[in-house]
Amino acid sequence: MPAEQEAAAVPPQAKGSWSSFLKSMASFNGDLSSMTAPAFILSTTSLTEFSAYWSEMPRLLTAPAKEPDPQKRTMLVMKWFISTLKQQYASRNEKLGSEKKPLNPFLGELFLGKWEDEEGVTQLVSEQVSHHPPVTAYNIHNDTHGVRLQGYNAQKASFRTTIHVKQVGHAVLHLDKYNEDYLITFPPLHIEGLITGSPYVELNTSSYIIGSNGYACRIDYSGKGWVSGTKNSLHATVYPHGKEKDKSSILYTADGSWTDSFTIKDAKKSVVDVYNAKKEPKTPLQVAPIAQQDPLESRRAWQRVAEAIQKGDMNATSYEKNIIEEKQRELRKREAGEKREWERRYFTRMESAPVLEKLTKEVPGGSLERDQTNGVWVFDGEKARVGGGR
Numbered sequence: 257m258p259a260e261q262e263a264a265a266v267p268p269q270a271k272g273s274w275s276s277f278l279k280s281m282a283s284f285n286g287d288l289s290s291m292t293a294p295a296f297i298l299s300t301t302s303l304t305e306f307s308a309y310w311s312e313m314p315r316l317l318t319a320p321a322k323e324p325d326p327q328k329r330t331m332l333v334m335k336w337f338i339s340t341l342k343q344q345y346a347s348r349n350e351k352l353g354s355e356k357k358p359l360n361p362f363l364g365e366l367f368l369g370k371w372e373d374e375e376g377v378t379q380l381v382s383e384q385v386s387h388h389p390p391v392t393a394y395n396i397h398n399d400t401h402g403v404r405l406q407g408y409n410a411q412k413a414s415f416r417t418t419i420h421v422k423q424v425g426h427a428v429l430h431l432d433k434y435n436e437d438y439l440i441t442f443p444p445l446h447i448e449g450l451i452t453g454s455p456y457v458e459l460n461t462s463s464y465i466i467g468s469n470g471y472a473c474r475i476d477y478s479g480k481g482w483v484s485g486t487k488n489s490l491h492a493t494v495y496p497h498g499k500e501k502d503k504s505s506i507l508y509t510a511d512g513s514w515t516d517s518f519t520i521k522d523a524k525k526s527v528v529d530v531y532n533a534k535k536e537p538k539t540p541l542q543v544a545p546i547a548q549q550d551p552l553e554s555r556r557a558w559q560r561v562a563e564a565i566q567k568g569d570m571n572a573t574s575y576e577k578n579i580i581e582e583k584q585r586e587l588r589k590r591e592a593g594e595k596r597e598w599e600r601r602y603f604t605r606m607e608s609a610p611v612l613e614k615l616t617k618e619v620p621g622g623s624l625e626r627d628q629t630n631g632v633w634v635f636d637g638e639k640a641r642v643g644g645g646r
């Protein structure tokens with residue numbers, strides 16, 4: 257990297273703090289929440305909000321529920337999943353010019369909202385169910401089409417020339433009409449552009465979608481690389497369980513870019529669909545005005561921190577963050593004294609999860625990794641009915 261190109265995107269007054277940040281990464285302990293980043297890279301959005309990326313185009317989420325053929329349904333689940341990647345991994349870069357460090361949610365933090373469009377109402381509940389390690393759980397459901405997505409995720413990071421993140425956890429898409437489940441695993445990622453001060457996410461290796469209908473999908477990710485390759489590329493295949501390596505069993509393929517467009521072909525290599533991420537219309541998420549939100553709701557709880565970050569006032573940011581952290585420490589102390597755990601508002605830790613366990617066995621090297629997510633988390637409909645409110 258030529259010296260003059262180094263940290264080119266870093267504001268002049270932040271060059272010192274960016275190089276200190278890069279140096280501090282050499283002793284990074286893998287805990288993303290404890291990473292102290294310079295002000296210009298801080299986001300005003302909490303990780304609990306990221307759960308909304310799963311359904312910004314409800315039409316694609318509900319499409320599999322309308323398809324009677326199980327192979328095509330699996331292909332439509334694949335199409336929806338790939339369509340969410342741009343929002344999940346590239347939207348901050350596109351909107352803000354670089355990836356940012358999200359706010360680290362506190363235990364019990366909530367993010368609630370809904371999408372209303374021609375698909376009916378699609379409801380979102382996102383809750384921080386664990387602080388050590390940080391785990392976010394979510395439930396997204398559309399009763400008009402009998403579609404439910406629930407999942408939880410944690411991140412395990414390491415530093416080798418850049419930040420590498422392994423995602424732990426999974427999501428399950430359930431279709432009522434076919435009583436079908438699709439286990440979704442998450443791709444590992446790494447941060448590019450760290451040296452130049454304009455970080456962005458690139459996805460690595462592969463992730464899986466395993467249907468209880470006997471079909472599965474593997475998505476391979478590749479990026480620009482040192483010598484060749486194209487940014488944000490993917491190659492995906494749909495195949496019957498156990499036939500991942502058998503080319504003659506491939507039912508559908510998808511090739512292209514998860515930030516631009518990809519083409520889906522059938523077994524005869526005929527084009528079935530071309531998805532263009534730049535043209536697909538999104539439905540805006542509706543979130544209650546801050547004044548009407550529960551005190552645990554993300555935008556209300558972080559309001560003063562977000563204002564301080566926006567002003568670039570680091571002293572006020574630390575002061576306001578400290579108030580939240582102090583309150584959390586007090587709560588944990590009280591719970592320890594009373595020998596009880598924080599009561600999650602919408603989710604419950606499950607001792608046994610037979611459907612998940614069965615589908616996980618179909619993922620090469622798959623395991624539920626309960627110890628890394630403080631348990632297996634499921635949406636608790638009864639809790640939501642009794643105390644969930646909105």
Ligand SMILES: CC(C)CCC[C@@H](C)[C@H]1CC[C@H]2[C@@H]3[C@@H](O)C=C4C[C@@H](O)CC[C@]4(C)[C@H]3CC[C@]12C
Binds near residue numbers: 346358
């Ligand atoms: C920018 C850099 C200097 C700081 C590192 C920030 C780091 C903690 C952020 C960067 C990207 C974030 C990913 C994000 O791309 C998307 C998702 C998908 C979502 O479903 C779950 C959260 C996750 C994995 C974010 C975690 C925090 C990441 C790694």
